[in-house]
Amino acid sequence: MLSALLVDRIDAILPQTQCGKCGYPGCRPYAMAIAAGEADINRCPPGGEEGIRELADLLGVTFKPFGADVVLKPPAVAFIDENLCIGCTLCQQACPVDAISGASKLMHTIIVQLCTGCELCVAPCPVDCISMLPQKLPTRDKKHGFANAARERYQFRLERIERDKREKAERLAQKEQAAAKPVAAPQTDAQALIQAALERAKAQAAAVKPQNTEHLTPAQQAQIAEIEARRAKAKK
Ligand code: SF4
Ligand code: SF4
Numbered sequence: 260m261l262s263a264l265l266v267d268r269i270d271a272i273l274p275q276t277q278c279g280k281c282g283y284p285g286c287r288p289y290a291m292a293i294a295a296g297e298a299d300i301n302r303c304p305p306g307g308e309e310g311i312r313e314l315a316d317l318l319g320v321t322f323k324p325f326g327a328d329v330v331l332k333p334p335a336v337a338f339i340d341e342n343l344c345i346g347c348t349l350c351q352q353a354c355p356v357d358a359i360s361g362a363s364k365l366m367h368t369i370i371v372q373l374c375t376g377c378e379l380c381v382a383p384c385p386v387d388c389i390s391m392l393p394q395k396l397p398t399r400d401k402k403h404g405f406a407n408a409a410r411e412r413y414q415f416r417l418e419r420i421e422r423d424k425r426e427k428a429e430r431l432a433q434k435e436q437a438a439a440k441p442v443a444a445p446q447t448d449a450q451a452l453i454q455a456a457l458e459r460a461k462a463q464a465a466a467v468k469p470q471n472t473e474h475l476t477p478a479q480q481a482q483i484a485e486i487e488a489r490r491a492k493a494k495k
C-alpha cells in the first residue's frame with residue numbers, strides 16, 4: 260500500500276506546475292507513481308535537475324539525468340494579446356490553476372502572479388493569441404511558496420469541477436424525473452364545476468316565462484304560447 264506521507268513528501272518537491280509533461284495528469288499522480296516505484300524521478304522538466312536531486316535525496320537513490328526525450332525550457336508565463344482575444348473561454352477552461360480572468364465574449368487576461376507557465380492554455384486558443392514570455396527564475400524559498408499556492412488553487416479547481424459535474428447530473432436527473440411523470444389526469448373537479456354551471460344555465464333558461472302578458476289580447480297570448488311550445492320542443 261502507498262504511504263500517504265511519502266506521496267506528500269514527493270509532492271512537496273514537485274513544482275506544482277500541473278503541466279502533465281511527466282506523462283501524468285498532474286504533480287500528485289506523478290508523486291504517487293514515484294512512491295509506487297512505477298515512475299522514474301527524472302520526468303519533471305519544470306522541476307529541473309535541482310528537483311531530480313531533491314527527489315534522489317529523499318528516496319535515497321542515485322541522481323538520474325533527464326532523458327533525451329525531455330524538452331527543457333526556461334521559466335515563462337503566458338501572455339494574451341488582448342486585441343486579438345475573442346473571449347471564447349477555452350484558455351480559462353484549460354488553465355489548471357485558475358490564472359486566467361475573463362468571461363464569455365469578453366477579453367481574457369493572465370494573472371501573471373498565479374501563472375505556473377504550464378503552457379496548457381496555448382494550444383486551445385483558436386486565434387493563437389497566447390504566447391509564453393520568459394520569466395525570472397524564483398529563488399528557492401519563493402519557488403516552494405509559489406508551488407504550495409499553486410497546489411491549493413489546483414485542488415480547489417478540481418473540487419469545483421467535481422461539484423459542477425455533480426450538480427449538473429442532479430439537475431439532469433430531476434429533469435428526467437419530471438419528464439417521466441404521467442400526464443396529469445383531467446381535472447375532474449373543474450369538469451364537475453363546468454357541468455354544474457351548464458345545468459344551472461339550462462334550468463334558468465327553462466324557467467324563464469314570458470313577462471307582462473296580462474294585457475295582451477287572447478290572440479297575442481295564443482301566439483306567444485305557440486312560440487313557447489315550439490321553443491320547448493326544440494330544447495328536448
Ligand atoms: S510540474 Fe508538470 S511534469 Fe512536473 S510533476 Fe507536475 S505535472 Fe508532472
Ligand atoms: S495561464 Fe496558461 S500557462 Fe499560465 S498557468 Fe494557466 S494555463 Fe498554464
Ligand code: SF4
Nearest residue numbers: 344345347348350384
Ligand atoms: S483561448 Fe484565446 S481567444 Fe479564447 S478567451 Fe483565451 S485568449 Fe481569448
